Amino acid sequence: MEKINYQLKERSRKVELPENLGFGLIFTDHIFEMDYLPEIGWHNPTIKPLENLPMHPASMFIHYGQAIFEGLKAFKTEKGEVVIFRPEKHFKRLNRSARRLCIPEVDVDFMLQALTELVNIEKEWIPIKKGESLYIRPFVYGSDSFLGVKQSSGYKLIILLSPVGAYYPEGFKPVKILVQDKYVRAVRGGIGECKTPANYAASLFAADEARKLGYTQVLWLDAIEQKYIEEVGTMNIFVRFKDEIATPKLSGTILPGVTRDSVIHILKDWGMNITERNVSIDEVISAYEKGDLLGIFGTGTAAIISPVGWLRYKDNEMTINNGQPDDLSLKLFDKITSIQYGLAEDKFNWITHVSKSEVEV
Numbered sequence: 161m162e163k164i165n166y167q168l169k170e171r172s173r174k175v176e177l178p179e180n181l182g183f184g185l186i187f188t189d190h191i192f193e194m195d196y197l198p199e200i201g202w203h204n205p206t207i208k209p210l211e212n213l214p215m216h217p218a219s220m221f222i223h224y225g226q227a228i229f230e231g232l233k234a235f236k237t238e239k240g241e242v243v244i245f246r247p248e249k250h251f252k253r254l255n256r257s258a259r260r261l262c263i264p265e266v267d268v269d270f271m272l273q274a275l276t277e278l279v280n281i282e283k284e285w286i287p288i289k290k291g292e293s294l295y296i297r298p299f300v301y302g303s304d305s306f307l308g309v310k311q312s313s314g315y316k317l318i319i320l321l322s323p324v325g326a327y328y329p330e331g332f333k334p335v336k337i338l339v340q341d342k343y344v345r346a347v348r349g350g351i352g353e354c355k356t357p358a359n360y361a362a363s364l365f366a367a368d369e370a371r372k373l374g375y376t377q378v379l380w381l382d383a384i385e386q387k388y389i390e391e392v393g394t395m396n397i398f399v400r401f402k403d404e405i406a407t408p409k410l411s412g413t414i415l416p417g418v419t420r421d422s423v424i425h426i427l428k429d430w431g432m433n434i435t436e437r438n439v440s441i442d443e444v445i446s447a448y449e450k451g452d453l454l455g456i457f458g459t460g461t462a463a464i465i466s467p468v469g470w471l472r473y474k475d476n477e478m479t480i481n482n483g484q485p486d487d488l489s490l491k492l493f494d495k496i497t498s499i500q501y502g503l504a505e506d507k508f509n510w511i512t513h514v515s516k517s518e519v520e521v
């Protein structure tokens with residue numbers, strides 16, 4: 161791969177972040193960008209000022225959705241070091257989504273280099289308060305201008321950076337979830353396991369209906385029997401029974417979440433009984449009725465851990481752990497954030513340090 165081109169803008173003033181960052185509202189000064197053509201592969205890697213994309217109205221991804229993305233985070237540790245959480249795992253997942261969407265794969269080592277360069281250039285934008293971070297959004301889209309349905313031949317990859325706070329306005333407070341028994345998110349053999357815009361578009365209508373009824377998000381059931389739990393909103397789900405913590409196994413319809421994987425590793429390390437298996441909504445209800453349901457939580461990069469305080473399925477209303485986060489969700493949240501902020505040992509080698517880059521800004 162060629163060397164990265166740098167087109168850096170003069171920084172005329174110190175970066176000032178607002179008190180309340182929200183999620184995905186503000187963006188740093190620069191992006192990383194590169195292009196793909198079948199004859200030359202990925203080329204023209206450039207770090208350049210953020211600007212609007214010049215785009216033909218027939219750009220294929222707008223019409224047929226051939227696009228993929230990732231979401232990961234960079235942090236400033238207590239010691240002022242800049243670190244990124246599990247970037248390699250995220251770029252490997254980007255390639256997995258790429259294969260399914262007929263998009264050319266990227267060189268993971270090169271992407272790690274490009275990302276660390278970009279994050280180093282933008283390190284002043286990394287917030288330092290606990291709960292805040294620099295959200296990293298790599299994405300790839302089919303860029304040909306053509307209106308026939310086929311895979312694009314040209315692609316663009318961009319990495320966009322956004323300083324963020326909590327994903328849900330509730331923060332770590334437990335959310336209210338409606339079990340969705342009418343619409344489905346993904347079906348076996350489909351693209352549910354890919355991080356691709358279509359999956360999020362497919363979720364909007366049900367999420368909006370739930371919101372109008374006073375719920376934060378929906379819990380998705382499998383599309384065939386509408387019996388097994390799959391994901392909660394845009395997150396993976398974990399159910400804590402009396403003697404077991406269970407999460408739906410990856411069967412093609414569920415996103416292989418990086419936080420899901422981190423939680424499984426940590427729980428195993430703590431010697432807990434964590435299983436990946438099918439969990440039916442009936443099993444959840446019957447555990448609740450017996451008093452054996454100790455907690456439910458979602459996991460994802462954006463919110464990390466999001467406890468479920470209330471769950472409704474048809475006429476069953478369940479209040480979980482009195483609407484309070486259970487102690488395990490709190491412990492997991494604390495463990496993951498402590499690793500991210502450099503306060504706990506990085507036992508699993510999840511942290512990539514962003515050292516000095518080729519260019520100084």
Ligand code: COI
Nearest residue numbers: 231394395460461462463
């Ligand atoms: C996550 O990181 O949990 C998500 O999937 C949300 C993201 C699409 C904003």
